[in-house]
Amino acid sequence: MITELAKSYDTIEDPELIRSARVLAASLPVHLRQFLEEYRLEEPSALGVIAGLEIDESQLGPTPRHWRDSQYDSPALPQEIFFLLCGSLLGDVFGWATQQAGRIMHDVLPIQGHEHDEIGSNSLQHLSWHTEDAFHPCRGDYVALMCLKNPYDAATMVCDAADVDWSALDVDALFEAEFTQLPDNSHLPDYGMDDAGDPAVDLLRARSFELIRSWNDRPVKRPILSGDHESPYMALDPYHMKAEGWPARSLRAYEGLCRQIEANMKDVILRPGDCVFIDNFRAVHGRRSFRPRYDGSDRWLKRLNITRNIRGSRAWRPAADDRIIY
Numbered sequence: 001m002i003t004e005l006a007k008s009y010d011t012i013e014d015p016e017l018i019r020s021a022r023v024l025a026a027s028l029p030v031h032l033r034q035f036l037e038e039y040r041l042e043e044p045s046a047l048g049v050i051a052g053l054e055i056d057e058s059q060l061g062p063t064p065r066h067w068r069d070s071q072y073d074s075p076a077l078p079q080e081i082f083f084l085l086c087g088s089l090l091g092d093v094f095g096w097a098t099q100q101a102g103r104i105m106h107d108v109l110p111i112q113g114h115e116h117d118e119i120g121s122n123s124l125q126h127l128s129w130h131t132e133d134a135f136h137p138c139r140g141d142y143v144a145l146m147c148l149k150n151p152y153d154a155a156t157m158v159c160d161a162a163d164v165d166w167s168a169l170d171v172d173a174l175f176e177a178e179f180t181q182l183p184d185n186s187h188l189p190d191y192g193m194d195d196a197g198d199p200a201v202d203l204l205r206a207r208s209f210e211l212i213r214s215w216n217d218r219p220v221k222r223p224i225l226s227g228d229h230e231s232p233y234m235a236l237d238p239y240h241m242k243a244e245g246w247p248a249r250s251l252r253a254y255e256g257l258c259r260q261i262e263a264n265m266k267d268v269i270l271r272p273g274d275c276v277f278i279d280n281f282r283a284v285h286g287r288r289s290f291r292p293r294y295d296g297s298d299r300w301l302k303r304l305n306i307t308r309n310i311r312g313s314r315a316w317r318p319a320a321d322d323r324i325i326y
């Protein structure tokens with residue numbers, strides 16, 4: 001089915017394909033749809049894995065040197081479609097104007113020159129654990145990763161909120177709007193920008209970069225936890241947090257949470273064909289360091305952001321069916 005579908009599209013970014021995704025997903029096997037629906041509704045785990053998708057590495061060809069080189073003629077288009085359909089059963093996929101040139105399907109791969117930068121395309125330096133897009137009020141409910149290659153078993157790290165002993169923490173303090181979360185580096189023009197080839201889009205993107213940059217100067221105070229006090233949702237990216245001026249109680253509560261998260265972090269090694277859905281409210285994640293090769297055989301993942309409430313970002317999008325947040 002996905003091989004047939006792939007013949008009709010040039011790129012996964014085709015708005016017609018993205019718009020049809022949930023309708024097309026109705027043709028996926030019922031046990032798969034059931035699995036994703038239970039994962040979404042019951043929250044049995046912060047991690048849902050669909051394994052067994054066929055990947056022929058010889059057919060994939062070399063890992064691109066940059067996400068910029070991957071959008072057209074993708075050798076993995078059938079797999080990308082499968083991943084899109086599965087993700088669309090959890091919610092609506094979306095992208096950021098300020099990340100990977102406003103694409104919806106991201107690449108996670110090591111980029112030459114980024115080895116020691118704090119960004120997903122680094123390698124020799126670990127990627128410190130975080131909530132995906134923690135700084136943004138429109139952050140996704142899920143961040144999904146599909147593995148195409150991982151020859152040296154670089155580990156993704158995940159901490160499930162279910163493994164945190166909330167009774168030992170000052171949960172009430174973490175529900176208070178006392179915490180400053182700054183934008184992460186992947187939304188900086190240096191990393192995320194590319195020419196759209198359309199002056200109107202380029203102008204909108206420039207405004208979006210400027211808005212996000214302005215949050216560095218005037219950080220908003222927000223809670224780290226939300227939802228149920230016994231089994232809370234969390235949003236934090238400590239690398240991009242500034243503890244300056246926080247009340248002593250808030251700081252203590254935050255440090256206690258970070259210690260627990262670090263103690264409960266687990267390695268998950270993605271294998272080619274694994275589609276991993278991370279609950280971005282119930283887990284934080286990161287990645288261990290590895291040595292990149294830059295010879296075409298490097299680790300290569302695809303990434304999707306998924307929201308259960310696309311209307312929540314309507315003020316940030318030019319049209320109801322536009323999936324890019326500006």
Ligand SMILES: NC(=[NH2+])NCCC[C@H](N)C(=O)O
Pocket residue numbers: 118119120121127128129130132133184185186237239240
């Ligand atoms: N601590 C961090 N580095 N947070 C940001 C995470 C990486 C970011 N999502 C990226 O695409 O690169």
Ligand SMILES: O=C(O)CCC(=O)C(=O)O
Pocket residue numbers: 108119120121127132145155156157285286287301
């Ligand atoms: O590479 C991984 O396994 C995770 C990447 C990630 O968390 C990110 O790019 O934000």
Ligand SMILES: [Fe+2]
Pocket residue numbers: 130131132143285
């Ligand atoms: Fe991430």
